[in-house]
Amino acid sequence: MKRSTIATAGIAAAAALVLVGCSSGNPGGDPSEPSDTGTATSTETEGGDAEPVTISVSGWSLDTTPEFQVLADGFTANNPHVTVELKEYDAAEYNTLLTADLAAGAGPDIITQKEVKFLTTFQEGGQLLDVSDVPLPDGISGTSSYEVDGVAYAVPYRQDSWVLYYNKDLFAAAGVDEPDGSWTWDDYADAAAAVTTGLSNAGSAAKGAYLHRWQSTTQGFANAQAPGADILSGDFGHLAPFYERVLAMQDAGSQIDFNTSNANQLTYQGEFGKQNAAMLPMGTWFVATLISQQAAGEADDFAWGIAPIPQLDASTTGTDGTPVTFGDPTGFGINARVGDDKVQVAKDFLAYAASEEAASALAGIGITPALVSDAVAEIFFAVDGAPTDELSKFAYSTNEVKPENPTSNQTATVQGILGDLHTAVLSGSESIESAIAAAQQRFDNEVN
């Protein structure tokens, strides 16, 4: 009896360790530099001639997502009579929790739009105020994602876009030319194969590329670059060549296959940061992460850069062209229930968040603002550890960013169908032709 009690205690301790080990994830989504300020700002209104106003703004993971605090601080510095209160939600359940609050009439004054596909839900539910009259700077991108029938319901302040990260040291070790901005996807596949071979000859097991498991890593580029592609049309034929290329790269061994990545729950940060892959298509949010992980020693120390994402054909390549990529903005909308006394202040906040002043502040903490001017790009790359080459700056600041999720109340359903297509094809359990046929059939059946 005594022996079994001790054994039981031992197992309990072992299990506790397993559980603790599995719970140390990164809750913040896109990690950035930690904020050194508190969670809420309150500015004294001494001597101000305006009435004090408090507006609330929804956000998530405030500890690891300092952008809300930066914007609140910047806005209150210009408007000392305003207090900006940040209302924190869980990052993973943000839309569900926010939806519940709004349905109960307890939502924040300013509703942060974390995902574009929820905008129509809020808009159709009458939760968002028309913000078409908020002044926006020229050259800001992502505004079309927030327009329904020509009326703007939110203003973008952040717009990540997808670029190609590459490891300069691995390219040198493999003896392959680095990306020069002229690549099509076929050039990318050839380079991945060449780097894999070169590294293997040099005695390294690293792969030429790593493609993360998200459906957007294949479909996002196909939807943005294939001529006439529109996922809401129910015609998904344009996905085929993109999947065929990914499958060919998996078969050739120039990137880890989907199933292995899935079984081992590989992270893109680990695969690129630990030099297991020489190239990685990823969003610009990873720049700040990679810099901080290299500084903290979590990632290896190596030289890297970013290049424009490979293109479908040569018409949009080269540093004299405008490469086409994709990305969704993050923005602010105004709660339709906001009091009359707060409407103007809320609109001023939106105008500030979209301005070049706010864009510079955001770039300073490694965030890609919706407005990327040359000055903003300079600030972004002035951070210690950021790449300094011209191609990286070009890739960051010159591009045509197509929306990943079209603004429609059918987007969520269609993306669900395409997500199933993605896992069926990349796991190798269904051919791309039959998966596309099945997806189109489901579209006809389920989307109305």
Added chain:
Amino acid sequence: MEVALTTVTAAPPHSAKPPPRRQMRLPVRNALVGWSFILPNFLGFAALTLVPVLVLFYMSFTNWNIFGGSEWIGLDNFRRLLGDGSFRIAVVNTLYYSALHIPLTIACSLGLALVLNNKLRGAAFFRTAAFFPYITSIVAIAVVWNLMFSPDYGPINQVLHLVGVENPPGWLTSTTWSMPAVVIVSTWRDMGYYMILFLAGLQAVPRELHEAARVDGASTVQRFFNVTLPCLRPTTFFVTVIITISSFKIFDLILVMTDGGPGQSTLVLSQFIFRKGFEENQFGYASSAAVALFLMCIAVTAAQFLWNKKRSS
């Protein structure tokens, strides 16, 4: 003296009459006392379960999308369900999962209970060990089993290779094998819990019956089928009902292990409801799917009760 007597005798009629409050009939009083004990729990149940469920029934006849009004659309949602290919796949997958999971779990947990009911050295340790998967975090289970099922590097396929299987299954990467893989994990996880229930049932099997059967020359197998199993019937019935309901509403394990994939090969009803409701904001439509799941559970449970009643009469 006489005066005193009359006063004394006049008093009893008044005092013998009990106060009106005490006249409440005993059954009513008992019921009230009983209800007052249940009340705190019932209030919670009513606020958090009963009322939402009733609202859900109403919502299944509307096109509610969480904001604004919900328009009454009659049976449209249910008509749409009948024509929805994904819903059909979810129903078939749920039935497929249940058909594998229910018998397998009952067999495994009953087998474990029989083995561990013996006076085996270290039985307490093994009972604890068998119960462990049930109290382990489901996310940890999913991560570890995902690794073990890895078609090229996982230990399961390596063992299969060693014993001479030429083409071991692709497990979670194959649309054919993903559901059996999930069933294996859920059986492994659940059998310890149901083993405890069976162990409790086995304690209630009268020893005399076994002794009598042994004296009559019954073999171990005969004693199992003619003594143990009939005596275990109330437990088996209870376990079957509970496993059936939990199989129909399987959600967490599938969500963390496969998320319904690859393709739609492990899409089950609860996940269909979750996707329609919380990912696509079609709460009215999701409610109607939830009602369908509810009706399935009720129908099967009622059938089991009827069958059990017939068997016991």
